[in-house]
Amino acid sequence: MGGGTEFHIEWEEERYPEGIKWKFLEHKGPVFAPPYEPLPENVKFYYDGKVMKLSTKAEEVATFFAKMLDHEYTTKEIFRKNFFKDWRKEMTSEEKSTITNLSKCDFTHMSQYFKAQSEARKQMSKEEKQKIKEENERLLKEYGYCVMDNHKERIANFKIEPPGLFRGRGNHPKMGMLKRRIMPEDIIINCSKDSKIPSPPPGHKWKEVRHDNKVTWLVSWTENIQGSIKYIMLNPSSRIKGEKDWQKYETARRLKKCVDKIRNQYREDWKSKEMKVRQRAVALYFIDKLALRAGNEKEEGETADTVGCCSLRVEHIKLHPELDGQEYVVEFDFLGKDSIRYYNKVPVEKRVFKNLQLFMENKQPEDDLFDRLNTSILNKHLQDLMEGLTAKVFRTYNASITLQQQLKELTNPDDNIPAKILSYNRANRAVAILCNHQRAPPKTFEKSMMNLQSKIDAKKEQLADARRELKSAKADAKVRRDEKSKKIEEQLMKLEVQATDREENKQIALGTSKLNYLDPRISVAWCKKWGIPIEKIYNKTQREKFAWAIDMAEEDYEF
DNA sequence: TACAAAACTTAGGAAAGGCAGA
DNA sequence: TCTGCCTTTCCTAAGTTTTGTA
Numbered sequence A: 001m002g003g004g005t006e007f008h009i010e011w012e013e014e015r016y017p018e019g020i021k022w023k024f025l026e027h028k029g030p031v032f033a034p035p036y037e038p039l040p041e042n043v044k045f046y047y048d049g050k051v052m053k054l055s056t057k058a059e060e061v062a063t064f065f066a067k068m069l070d071h072e073y074t075t076k077e078i079f080r081k082n083f084f085k086d087w088r089k090e091m092t093s094e095e096k097s098t099i100t101n102l103s104k105c106d107f108t109h110m111s112q113y114f115k116a117q118s119e120a121r122k123q124m125s126k127e128e129k130q131k132i133k134e135e136n137e138r139l140l141k142e143y144g145y146c147v148m149d150n151h152k153e154r155i156a157n158f159k160i161e162p163p164g165l166f167r168g169r170g171n172h173p174k175m176g177m178l179k180r181r182i183m184p185e186d187i188i189i190n191c192s193k194d195s196k197i198p199s200p201p202p203g204h205k206w207k208e209v210r211h212d213n214k215v216t217w218l219v220s221w222t223e224n225i226q227g228s229i230k231y232i233m234l235n236p237s238s239r240i241k242g243e244k245d246w247q248k249y250e251t252a253r254r255l256k257k258c259v260d261k262i263r264n265q266y267r268e269d270w271k272s273k274e275m276k277v278r279q280r281a282v283a284l285y286f287i288d289k290l291a292l293r294a295g296n297e298k299e300e301g302e303t304a305d306t307v308g309c310c311s312l313r314v315e316h317i318k319l320h321p322e323l324d325g326q327e328y329v330v331e332f333d334f335l336g337k338d339s340i341r342y343y344n345k346v347p348v349e350k351r352v353f354k355n356l357q358l359f360m361e362n363k364q365p366e367d368d369l370f371d372r373l374n375t376s377i378l379n380k381h382l383q384d385l386m387e388g389l390t391a392k393v394f395r396t397y398n399a400s401i402t403l404q405q406q407l408k409e410l411t412n413p414d415d416n417i418p419a420k421i422l423s424y425n426r427a428n429r430a431v432a433i434l435c436n437h438q439r440a441p442p443k444t445f446e447k448s449m450m451n452l453q454s455k456i457d458a459k460k461e462q463l464a465d466a467r468r469e470l471k472s473a474k475a476d477a478k479v480r481r482d483e484k485s486k487k488i489e490e491q492l493m494k495l496e497v498q499a500t501d502r503e504e505n506k507q508i509a510l511g512t513s514k515l516n517y518l519d520p521r522i523s524v525a526w527c528k529k530w531g532i533p534i535e536k537i538y539n540k541t542q543r544e545k546f547a548w549a550i551d552m553a554e555e556d557y558e559f
Numbered sequence B: 001t002a003c004a005a006a007a008c009t010t011a012g013g014a015a016a017g018g019c020a021g022a
Numbered sequence C: 001t002c003t004g005c006c007t008t009t010c011c012t013a014a015g016t017t018t019t020g021t022a
Helices: A005-011 A056-067 A075-091 A092-099 A108-122 A124-141 A240-269 A275-290 A349-358 A375-385 A390-411 A417-434 A447-473 A475-502 A511-517 A520-530 A540-545 A547-552
Strands: A046-047 A051-054 A145-148 A149-154 A188-190 A208-210 A217-220 A230-231 A317-323 A326-335 A342-347
Touching: A046 A108, A056 A075, A056 A108, A149 A240, A240 A275, A240 A375, A240 A390, A240 A540, A240 A547, A275 A342, A275 A349, A275 A375, A275 A390, A317 A349, A326 A349, A375 A390, A390 A417, A390 A520, A417 A475, A417 A511, A417 A520, A447 A475, A511 A540, A520 A547, A540 A547
Parallel strands: A188 A208
Antiparallel strands: A046 A051, A145 A149, A188 A217, A217 A230, A317 A326, A326 A342
């Protein structure tokens, strides 16, 4: 792997044979969702204007809907249709014959009850809140840790997802469906043979107990919406996740060494006589230049209609031979992961442009742009170019190299700490923009900006006062007054930096790139170089996740 | 080799926590 | 001490890649 052999020995005390993830694994199993508590008698459900007492099962599902009443999606046709269909499955035959129209269902009383409940929770006394906190801590202590080989490790998600209504992101065809309650009989336990096997809740048994040390999960079950498997795995601070993370960045650093060659290669391939090779080369160019995701095919009607690079359709791009004074502009407009819109106008090389024209010839808008390509073909090719290379490595590589470059460019040695941190955030922001990590502007954004502005105004006023006092002060008081002004000046500057940062961050989410794409050693090195406390860049959780990097990187670290 | 299933990483929003100023 | 706001943590969906199977 290079670059960190010493570290390797220190952090991975034992080597494992190929594919073996652990030798010993012991845990307590999952925590199940609390059982359903029926509503008090005085909370009513109405059908067609008349009070109706629901069976426990039907009532439980009704409460899921009632809790979502304020959300826009309970008004959506698909959501309502899916919900009603699944709800009816839980009804008794009498309920089924009575309740035939969702629009005649009145959940408002139930909804009010839940609102009152959550209000009451907020108003709880200190002691009551403390009691709940202690109970959570007990649960964490008992179920939140496992032993993997010689380490006690934190488990990420030891609580089983409670039942509820499925809400996918974007325009999901399954929104509103009932996510059923997971029982011990659904659960597969994975642990080592010689460990203390977790016991199922009284009166229940596990679906299966297995001892598979070729995988890292502790618990799995199959969810009923997509039929996919869900897992309980370890926290990012664990050895097994940390090592994998480190390995990911080492792969990206290997790409750095051969990326020029790969770029030359795909540029050559734009001229290939084979259509398949040309498509592959243009797609790879997009993945590299624009940090697009690979874009696997998805089953139609099972998920929201989103795409990545290989699954782009003709309707997702527009070609402009000339636009705003630039030649050969490609306009991208599509929904990517989580139905986040990707919109970008990009000048490309003439050859790319001509190829795109060729790929689009005689096609309908809904046809695949790269009809001779998929992620498996692309990744196979990448594997030939470099061992371990896959499409997503380009995102990691380009994100990390961009951070490193931007930090070099933006950091001003004369700046104070808040200004340097602003530069760091701007470098981080450049990456988030590259990776299209967006967020909905916070609901109170405008207000919060205004609050901050009035703080700034007040501080300016204070500064003016201080300066006036300084002017009129007697010689012996000048020094003290001057110090006071300086202090206020600094505070003002800090506030102004904060305002700039917040404004620039309105629609950008920095967390995702920080957590998943940026080699933490770059940040650690930057902190060391400029004497910035690491706590200013990484919070506690992040420091735990990146413990390996904090331990390892010196100020001269180069990605 | 192709396809499906399994495993694992990446993602944004909601809820909870905690802290500063009233 | 309370309130309101920002930060952190939780939650779990939605991707990518790897593995298994015929």
